[in-house]
Amino acid sequence: MKLSKAKIVDILKITEDINHIKDIDSLLDRILTEARHFTGADAGSIYLVRRNKLSFEYVHNETLEKEDASSNRHIYQKREMDINSHSLAGYVALTKLPLTIDDAYRIDKDLPYSFNKSFDKQSDYHTGSILTVPLITSRDHITGVMQIINPTDKSGSPATFSQDHQLLVSYLAFHAAVAIEKAIMTREMILRMTKMAELRDSKETGPHVNRVGAYSIEIYHRWALSRQIPLDKIKKTKDILRIAAMLHDIGKIGVTDAILKKREELSEAEREQVKKHAEYGSRLFEDTSLEWEDMAAEVALCHHERWDGRGYPRQIKGEKIPITARIVALADVYDALVSKRSYKDSWDEQKILEFIRQERGKHFDPGVADAFLSITDIIKAIQGKYPL
Numbered sequence: 001m002k003l004s005k006a007k008i009v010d011i012l013k014i015t016e017d018i019n020h021i022k023d024i025d026s027l028l029d030r031i032l033t034e035a036r037h038f039t040g041a042d043a044g045s046i047y048l049v050r051r052n053k054l055s056f057e058y059v060h061n062e063t064l065e066k067e068d069a070s071s072n073r074h075i076y077q078k079r080e081m082d083i084n085s086h087s088l089a090g091y092v093a094l095t096k097l098p099l100t101i102d103d104a105y106r107i108d109k110d111l112p113y114s115f116n117k118s119f120d121k122q123s124d125y126h127t128g129s130i131l132t133v134p135l136i137t138s139r140d141h142i143t144g145v146m147q148i149i150n151p152t153d154k155s156g157s158p159a160t161f162s163q164d165h166q167l168l169v170s171y172l173a174f175h176a177a178v179a180i181e182k183a184i185m186t187r188e189m190i191l192r193m194t195k196m197a198e199l200r201d202s203k204e205t206g207p208h209v210n211r212v213g214a215y216s217i218e219i220y221h222r223w224a225l226s227r228q229i230p231l232d233k234i235k236k237t238k239d240i241l242r243i244a245a246m247l248h249d250i251g252k253i254g255v256t257d258a259i260l261k262k263r264e265e266l267s268e269a270e271r272e273q274v275k276k277h278a279e280y281g282s283r284l285f286e287d288t289s290l291e292w293e294d295m296a297a298e299v300a301l302c303h304h305e306r307w308d309g310r311g312y313p314r315q316i317k318g319e320k321i322p323i324t325a326r327i328v329a330l331a332d333v334y335d336a337l338v339s340k341r342s343y344k345d346s347w348d349e350q351k352i353l354e355f356i357r358q359e360r361g362k363h364f365d366p367g368v369a370d371a372f373l374s375i376t377d378i379i380k381a382i383q384g385k386y387p388l
Contacts, residue, residue, distance in 0.1 A: 003320075004263065005039055005044075005087075006107055007038075007168060008012075008171075010311070010361055011168075011171055011172055011175065012175075014034050014175075015175040015179070015285070016174075017030070018031065018175075018176060018179045018259070019179050019182070020029065020177075021179070021183065021239055022186055022239055022240055022243055022292055023183065023185050023186070023187070023240070023242045024057075024058075024180070024182065024183040024184055024238045024240070025045040025058060025241035025242065025244060026216075026238060026242075026351050027176075027179055027180060027183045028046045028057055028058035028180070029058060029060075029235070030181075030235075031046065031146065031172070031173075031176045031180075032044045032045075032046060032058060032059075032146070033060070033291050034114060034172060035146060035148050035169050035172055036060060036148060037109075037152045038165070038169065038172070039131070039147055039148060039161065039165045039168070039169065040151045040152040040153065040154075040159070040170050041123075041131075041146070041148040041149060041150060041151045041152075042061070042063055042149060042150040042151075043059070043060055043061040043062065043063070043064075043127075043149040043150060044059070044060045044064050044146065044147060044148035044149060045058065045059040045060070045136075045146075045147050046058045046059075046144060046145070046146050047081075047089050047093075047144050047145045047146075047147075048143060048144035048180070048184070049083070049142055049143060050080075050159075052083065052327065053081065053082060053083065054078070054080065054081045054083055054089055054093055054144070054145060055080050055091060056077055056078070056079040056081075056084075056087075057144070057268060059074055059075060059077070060073065061123075061125070062182065063125060064123060064125060065163050069183040069365070072218060072221065072378055073377050073378040073380075074381075075379035075381075076126070076214070076378070076382050076384060077384075077385070078384055078385045080089060080315070081151070085112040085113055086112065086114065086167060087113060087114075087116065087129060087131060088101065088113050088115065088132050088147065089145045089251055090113070090146055090301075091112065091113040092132045092133065092134050093134060093142055093144075093145050093265070094146050095146075096133065096134045096136055096140075098131070098132065098133040098134065098166050098169075098170050099113075099129070099130075099131075099132045099133075099305065100129075100131050100132075100160075100163075100166050100197045101115070101129060101130040101131075101163075101280060102129050102160045102161075103128060103129065103134075103160075104127045104129075104130050104228040105117075105127075112225075115130070118220045122297060127149050127150065127335045128150050128158055128160070129150060129151055129158075129160040129161050129163075130147060130148075130149050131147070131148050131149075131150070131151075131161040131165060131166060131169060131239045132145060132146070133145070133146050133147075133166070133169050133170045134173065135177040135180060136173075136174060136278070137177045137178055138154045138178065141181075142167055143177045143180050144177075144180065146173055146176075147168065148161075151165065151368055152275050155353070157332070162175075162234070163237075172361065180368050186243075189245050190243055190247065191206055191209070191246075193247060193250060193335075194206065194209045194246060194247065194249075194250065196253050198251070203333060207386040207388070208335055208339065209246040209247075209248075209249075209386060210246070210386040211331075211335050211382055211386045212245050212248065212328065212331045212335055213242040213243070213245040213246040213330035214242070214382040214385070214386065215242055215245075215335065215372075215382060215384070216242065216245035216324075216327050216328050216331045217238040217241050217242050217245070217377060217381070218240060218382070219327045219331060219368060219372050219374055219375065220234070220237060220323075220324075220327050220371075221234060221238060221373050222371040222372075222374055222375050223327070223337055223367055223368055223371040224237070226367070226370075226371065240291055240292035240295050240356075240371060241295065241324055242290060242326060242349070243295075243296065243307050244290050244295040244296040244298075244299040244300075244328075245299060245324075245327075245328045246298045246329065247281070247299070247300065248281070248303045248332060249281065249300075249332075250275065250281045250284060250296075251276075251277035251278060251279065251280030251281025251282070251283075251284070251300055252277045252280075252281075253270075253275050253280070254276070254277060254280035254281075255268070255273060255274055255276065255280070256273070259274060261275055275304070275313060275343065276313070278300060278301050278302070278303070278304055278312065278313050279301065280312055281296075281297075281300030281301065282297045282298075282300045282301035284297075284300070285297035285300070293323055298322045298325055299324050299325050300327050301314075302314075302321050302322055302325030302329075303325045303328045303329045303332060304324075304329065305317070305321045305325060305329065306329075306361060306362070306363045306364075307321070307326070307361060307362060307364055307365050307366075308361070308363070309363050311329075311363075318365075321365075323365075323368075326364070326368050327365075327368050329363070330363065330365075330368050330369065330372055331372075332362070333364075334352060334356070334372070334379075334382075337352045337355070338352060338383075338388060339388050340388065341349070353373065353376070356369055356372065356373065
């Protein structure tokens, strides 16, 4: 069985597009979107191989999303499974072969794998047909597994995955695996860059920057939807905003250890030195033509500005502050307050939310504060994936 020329052209165009996506989560979202588009699938998920296990990384579920189309909390589930023949995803990762199941509830008991019904029970969802394909690079390296669920026919009625579907999705998965490898390398490079600041300032941690990055894109998503910004533009902005947000404090590598590691109260002169990290961070991204670096520069420079103009370093106010920096400002302050540190206890969640309400229109952009306050369920889910 062969793919039609038109389908091959479609996949090559998608491959070209996905190779321009920087952030791993944005990439997984696009890959699932295209796989579901080709097959009419209602849902899907992607697992990546991390520490010799399959780590649940991304999910779509159109049926459940209809309950709240703007809530992404399900994306931040934290789950791992062993790579063995007991689960469908584990079996495919182990054998590196695609697997099609017509009915998840009627798998022959003599087969080594079985379907885990727990998600269906928790969410009141019913899984029918399942297609699971390996994500394998040209070097025969298993990067992960993609699983799509419940296809529909042209009339929208429930169907099963065909051999054509398996061939098409496997072909897409092969090309996607290379892009995934590259995006993982980008995320790891960003985390290594943030560790440079972490070594200088013990208040910064890997989970902190992951949380700030995730908070920021979810705040932006809700803020942008409320302003009827097109979804394709939202996704493009989220792709680079996460990276820029994760690098918000990279300028701390330019502040001396004597100040950053000091446990006593800083003098006025020392506080002024710390404030310079915003400018130092911005300078790291000077003289560039790359969009993500432009955004990283504006976030680094402006994430300590305040809506009322009493921030630093330039004391600009209101909408003169880039929206990216206004969002990261709130995400960074929230995470600092909710996190326990050696020098302070964490704040109670309700106290933090009340503080954000009080600072709405003062420290924080009112629209950004409103967006944040409307997604507290997603914020808590992010904390589950990147623990405090």
